[in-house]
Amino acid sequence: MGVDHQGPCFLVPGPVRMNDAVLAAMSKPVMTARGPEYRDVMAELNSLLRLAFNLSPSSLERGQESWSGDDGYRIIVVSGSGTAATEMSLANRLCQSDEILVPSNGKFGERVAQIAATFADCTHLKYDWGKSFDLEEIEQYLSTGAFEALAFCHNETSSGITQDAAALADLCKHHDVALLVDAITSVGGLPVHPQAWGAEAIIVGAQKCTAGPSGVSALAISDKWVTESKRRKEDDSANPSYYLDVHAALKKGSDDQTPWTPAINLTIGWVEALRVLSEEGLEERWNRCRTMAVGVRSLFSSLGFEFLADEGHRSDTVTAIMYPDGIDDAWRSRLQNEYQTYVIGAQDHLKGRMFRIGSMGETSIEEMVEGCERMLSCFRDHGLEIPDDVEVSSYFNR
Ligand SMILES: Cc1ncc(COP(=O)(O)O)c(C=O)c1O
Known part of the structure; x- marks a missing residue:
């Protein structure tokens, strides 16, 4: 010891708690949002987030498509807490007529269901807090063929239970249902395997396992997620969104930028915290x-x-x-x-x-x-x- x-x-x-280097990094003098100095920050942030999400590596350098990788996932950094990234993952991927199944066993799974119900036709399977999901019941629902997606909170912070993501992922693969995961207190703390699970979207909040600042979050989205959300957008069946419109973000990612003014100092701090994760x-x-x-x-x-x-x-x-x-x-x-x-x-x-x-x-x-x-x-x-x-x-x- x-x-x-x-x-x-x-x-x-x-x-x-944030370490001293994170706190010091956040008090750096302001820089412009579009210049090379900040694009360096975004490139490093995207690359380090790929590591935290357990995705394939990318360059830490600007101009090298750091947000993407050969596994087909892209990183989108969101100025807002984890709930904003969750909303982005659901609102853009689904339209009101899509059916989504959300099992929950705590407050944050219930919140996923509330967000899902705002943007789609949600069936909420509410289990007691801390009780495991009934996989057979979930399979019965999915086998109806009615569901476009299943969303769940992987690590239920309110009740201290971690769901069997691999088993849920198998059910989704078997029934060809999109898998969307709130991994806000998992990424950087628990094994997550977006690619093996076939997750279309997975979400992290900076202030949890990665020990970054509150108020910034990210999602990793698969090629399939992008294709499906574009299809809805082109169909005009998309949910209304502006600030959290992922298509605005997708236009900027290759350039190490975000569509709107980013949370500059928060992201600088998050990079510092993620460097510690990478070193460990x-x-x-x-x-x-x-x-x-x-x-x-x-x-x-x-x-x-x-x-x-x-x-x-x-x-x-x-x-x-x-x-x-x-x-x-x-x-x-x-x-x-x-x-x-x-x-x-x-x-x-x-x-x-x-x-x-x-x-x-x-x-x-x-x-x-x-x-x-x-x-x-x-x-x-x-x-x-x-x-x-x-x-x-x-x-x-x-
Ligand atoms: C598992 C989980 N999901 C969602 C949230 C909500 O995230 P935020 O408060 O960052 O919006 C939390 C916050 O504690 C959480 O633990």
């Missing part, structure tokens, strides 16, 4: 997130805590842990105020009943161990009987 962690422990599932290595980062999540799960289950998500599907970037009887969010406030340790509460109907620990971004294993030690102390302060000799670090085996 390295040097012990000092100072606050920031263990939330995004926005995550994508698989190494997946492994570090996994080591932290496995440690958290084994530690808390050994102490008798329960998890919201089904066993076998628990996420490696966010863990949702139920409060034991008699504990509520007062514990979380105390953890923050007295232990400078930040985790997040639950959303909607689960508010006050559980807490969530993020294991993403640049969080070190030392910080996670220290954070967990402080969580246990704070639970003791709240009257929970937890032995004093729990060897927290022994749960985090690299």
Whole structure:
């Protein structure tokens, strides 16, 4: 184990802590949006995003089609949080008469369904939060032949479950249905395989696993996605859109540009964060997130805590842990105020009943161990009987 962690422990599932180089990069003097200096930034950003999305490599240099690769995917950077990129992926790909199936088991899958219902004819299969999708039921729906697309939230941050993307992808391939994936807390933290899955669109938000700033996001779109969305546009059956019209973005990508003024300083910061990811290595980062999540799960289950998500599907970037009887969010406030340790509460109907620990971004294993030690102390302060000799670090085996 390295040097012990000092100072606050920031263990939330995004926005995550940004490192000093990212913060410094964002305070660079302004540059113009269309000049070579900024086009260098976009080229590097596109190339590093291809790495984060686990796509084929591209040049880091301007003028070299950094946004695209020989796997047929293109990167579109969006000035807006992950929801904007999700809207872009659905609004441009579908028209109102297209049928889309959206299974959900948490807040963000439900949001995918809301967005899908805005732009298409959406059937929402709502499972309980944290419960695995019923693949047989999904297959029954898809086998009707009615559906143009299936969209889902891969890593459900609200309930701590990761969906079996490969199984869903197989169903989509078998029934010739487009696959659209909210991977906002997956990309750069969990294995994603857009090409093997045959995903037509996959989305990331900068502020999550890539440890970039909030307010900027990206999607990777396949050639098929582009062809289908162009067809709808030419047919005049497209959903209305202007700012998020992907065809405006497609005209600028080869030139390392965006159609509208980009979020200049945010993207400069994101490049810096993605350089750290690239230096660490994508698989190494997946492994570090996994080591932290496995440690958290084994530690808390050994102490008798329960998890919201089904066993076998628990996420490696966010863990949702139920409060034991008699504990509520007062514990979380105390953890923050007295232990400078930040985790997040639950959303909607689960508010006050559980807490969530993020294991993403640049969080070190030392910080996670220290954070967990402080969580246990704070639970003791709240009257929970937890032995004093729990060897927290022994749960985090690299
Ligand atoms: C899985 C997932 N999808 C969507 C969102 C919404 O993204 P944003 O807040 O960046 O628009 C979040 C945010 O936490 C998320 O975790």
